[in-house]
Amino acid sequence: MPTTETTGPKRSIATVCLSGTLEDKLIAAAEAGFDGVEIFENDLLASADSPETVRERCRDLGLTIDLYQPFRDFEAVPPDLLEAGLRRAEQKFGVCERLGADTVLVCSSVSPDTVDDDDLAAEHLNLLASRAAEHGIRIAYEALAWGRFVNTYDHSWRIVRRGDHPNLGLCLDSFHILSRGSDPSGIRVIPGEKLFFLQLADAPQLSMDVLQWSRHHRLFPGQGAFDLTRFLDLVLTAGYDGPLSLEVFNDVFRQSEPHQSAIDALRSLVTLQESVTRGGSERARARARIEDLPAPPRTEGFAFTEIGVDDRSEADVVGALAGLGFTHTAQHRSKPVQLWEQGEARILVNASADDPATGETAVTALAVENADPTASAHRAERLLAPILPREHRADEADLASVTAPNGTAVFFCRTDAREGWLHDFSPTPNPAGPGTGLRAIDHVGLTQPFDHFDGAALFYRSILGLQPEAPAEVAAPFGLIRSLSIADAAKRVRIALSVSVLRRGEWSPEVRDPQHIAFASQDVIASAAKARDLGLDLLEIPANYHDDLEARFALPTRLMDDLREHSLMYDRDEDGEFLHFYTPVLGSRVFLEVVQRIGAYAGYGMVNAPIRMAAHRRHRRADRLERDA
Numbered sequence: 001m002p003t004t005e006t007t008g009p010k011r012s013i014a015t016v017c018l019s020g021t022l023e024d025k026l027i028a029a030a031e032a033g034f035d036g037v038e039i040f041e042n043d044l045l046a047s048a049d050s051p052e053t054v055r056e057r058c059r060d061l062g063l064t065i066d067l068y069q070p071f072r073d074f075e076a077v078p079p080d081l082l083e084a085g086l087r088r089a090e091q092k093f094g095v096c097e098r099l100g101a102d103t104v105l106v107c108s109s110v111s112p113d114t115v116d117d118d119d120l121a122a123e124h125l126n127l128l129a130s131r132a133a134e135h136g137i138r139i140a141y142e143a144l145a146w147g148r149f150v151n152t153y154d155h156s157w158r159i160v161r162r163g164d165h166p167n168l169g170l171c172l173d174s175f176h177i178l179s180r181g182s183d184p185s186g187i188r189v190i191p192g193e194k195l196f197f198l199q200l201a202d203a204p205q206l207s208m209d210v211l212q213w214s215r216h217h218r219l220f221p222g223q224g225a226f227d228l229t230r231f232l233d234l235v236l237t238a239g240y241d242g243p244l245s246l247e248v249f250n251d252v253f254r255q256s257e258p259h260q261s262a263i264d265a266l267r268s269l270v271t272l273q274e275s276v277t278r279g280g281s282e283r284a285r286a287r288a289r290i291e292d293l294p295a296p297p298r299t300e301g302f303a304f305t306e307i308g309v310d311d312r313s314e315a316d317v318v319g320a321l322a323g324l325g326f327t328h329t330a331q332h333r334s335k336p337v338q339l340w341e342q343g344e345a346r347i348l349v350n351a352s353a354d355d356p357a358t359g360e361t362a363v364t365a366l367a368v369e370n371a372d373p374t375a376s377a378h379r380a381e382r383l384l385a386p387i388l389p390r391e392h393r394a395d396e397a398d399l400a401s402v403t404a405p406n407g408t409a410v411f412f413c414r415t416d417a418r419e420g421w422l423h424d425f426s427p428t429p430n431p432a433g434p435g436t437g438l439r440a441i442d443h444v445g446l447t448q449p450f451d452h453f454d455g456a457a458l459f460y461r462s463i464l465g466l467q468p469e470a471p472a473e474v475a476a477p478f479g480l481i482r483s484l485s486i487a488d489a490a491k492r493v494r495i496a497l498s499v500s501v502l503r504r505g506e507w508s509p510e511v512r513d514p515q516h517i518a519f520a521s522q523d524v525i526a527s528a529a530k531a532r533d534l535g536l537d538l539l540e541i542p543a544n545y546h547d548d549l550e551a552r553f554a555l556p557t558r559l560m561d562d563l564r565e566h567s568l569m570y571d572r573d574e575d576g577e578f579l580h581f582y583t584p585v586l587g588s589r590v591f592l593e594v595v596q597r598i599g600a601y602a603g604y605g606m607v608n609a610p611i612r613m614a615a616h617r618r619h620r621r622a623d624r625l626e627r628d629a
């Protein structure tokens with residue numbers, strides 16, 4: 001139930017964001033903790049409930065109805081169509097009165113009957129506003145990015161100003177403004193009382209028809225490429241004091257379980273408010289205020305990562321860790337959990353924690369090192385993250401943790417705390433080996449199911465206070481892979497999310513939803529050589545790859561020899577170089593990687609993913625043939 005109290009602006013959501021019938025949508029919005037809704041006309045038309053019943057239901061759920069929409073193709077039309085429009089409007093005003101909604105959204109016309117005449121548009125909207133006023137209703141005029149003649153916010157503002165009626169104002173929709181690349185800074189000079197409504201939506205940067213972009217690809221704030229922090233700052237600075245409302249048309253969300261979408265939606269809005277309170281104008285900061293949201297954790301790296309294993313995969317995982325020079329340093333005092341360490345890299349191998357969803361080998365937990373785990377867990381709870389119930393004995397650490405969308409547990413830890421997580425482990429007598437030069441966990445790679453990708457990115461960003469890096473796409477053997485990595489400013493916590501774009505059907509790669517843990521080495525060639533000596537089975541990279549590499553980068557012969565000999569891969573960007581190698585897949589879908597960043601290389605060797613995926617498939621095939629022989 002709602003844990004995010006509203007002390008700042010009201011938070012609303014358009015019913016079009018969520019899947020289901022009107023009833024499903026209202027319940028989901030209320031349960032997530034929204035204060036109000038925009039009712040999309042089609043949702044009401046398909047409902048068997050009278051507007052009065054909908055109004056009552058909303059009241060019972062603690063929701064206000066902040067907007068009724070959309071009313072279309074009204075202004076700057078010939079007299080007969082104007083008459084018809086006014087007749088339609090009277091019916092809508094009646095519906096609004098019955099719903100208890102005081103604002104109707106009017107989209108700029110796309111009709112071929114509309115003329116390019118601002119005076120006429122203003123006159124018609126003035127007439128509509130005076131009719132609306134008789135019902136105590138306001139008209140919020142919104143410039144659609146594809147409006148026939150009015151398609152920018154400044155144009156809609158000129159018309160509203162000319163229309164000059166107290167019941168006529170603007171609806172600003174971030175999508176329509178930012179998708180066209182309009183400069184939003186002019187919003188600041190619009191009088192706040194003329195801003196009747198605000199709709200917030202993000203979107204990925206795409207080059208396509210703007211109507212298609214809007215109707216299929218909108219995202220919740222923070223999930224796309226628009227600068228919504230600046231946008232909201234400008235709107236609040238102008239003096240807008242209505243609800244912050246989300247209006248997201250998205251093909252995936254339209255068919256997703258509405259409770260989860262509503263939670264994602266609210267999380268995105270709270271996170272957006274938070275970013276305005278950190279950087280906005282004084283007026284915007286005061287308006288966006290959120291009570292009692294602890295600051296994002298100051299992350300200091302990964303405390304540990306946990307791999308859940310089963311009877312068969314345990315030997316593979318432990319064997320690979322030993323081959324990478326890790327030492328089994330400690331054993332959990334009450335659970336079948338081993339701690340393996342090298343440098344600051346710590347891996348828990350948990351024989352009681354295979355993936356609850358699939359029973360497979362999986363990265364079951366991430367733990368981030370930070371100064372105040374209790375505050376971080378409190379923040380996560382305020383951001384609607386599901387808190388993980390923990391079984392722990394009275395003398396064991398009560399670790400604060402939450403569950404990420406795909407079931408991965410996220411722990412907040414202080415490794416050096418006296419009663420911290422390490423306290424639950426007893427040291428083994430194993431002497432620390434020479435290692436292979438691994439220092440720490442560089443990143444964790446998690447593949448997400450397509451429908452949860454945007455939600456997962458938002459979750460990690462918002463809960464851990466991370467920032468997204470550049471999104472990328474590569475064509476891989478089993479389909480297109482999209483990736484988005486997120487990291488803290490110091491790059492000590494990096495999470496590389498990826499997704500098979502639109503995966504459908506039966507034909508599927510050998511490794512489903514792979515996950516990996518990458519370790520940082522200062523000399524990956526030496527690490528690979530030592531790992532070989534320790535008996536590690538390195539993933540073999542084909543000669544074709546290295547031949548192409550040589551041609552592309554003209555690397556020194558010595559380096560090429562090393563890359564070939566140790567099955568290393570290579571990448572380069574403007575700021576540095578990246579060398580990396582992999583283990584085969586351990587169990588069903590986990591593998592390990594060792595990376596070396598030279599200079600300020602910022603990526604993850606994503607261009608090499610298709611080569612790695614094909615190599616993994618080859619390796620597993622060979623493995624199976626060997627087992628069957």
Ligand SMILES: O=C(O)c1ccc(O)c(O)c1
Nearest residue numbers: 070107142173214215247
């Ligand atoms: O796509 C549309 O038609 C549409 C309707 C109403 C809106 O508020 C909007 O932004 C778009």
Ligand SMILES: [Mg+2]
Nearest residue numbers: 142173199247
């Ligand atoms: Mg809109």
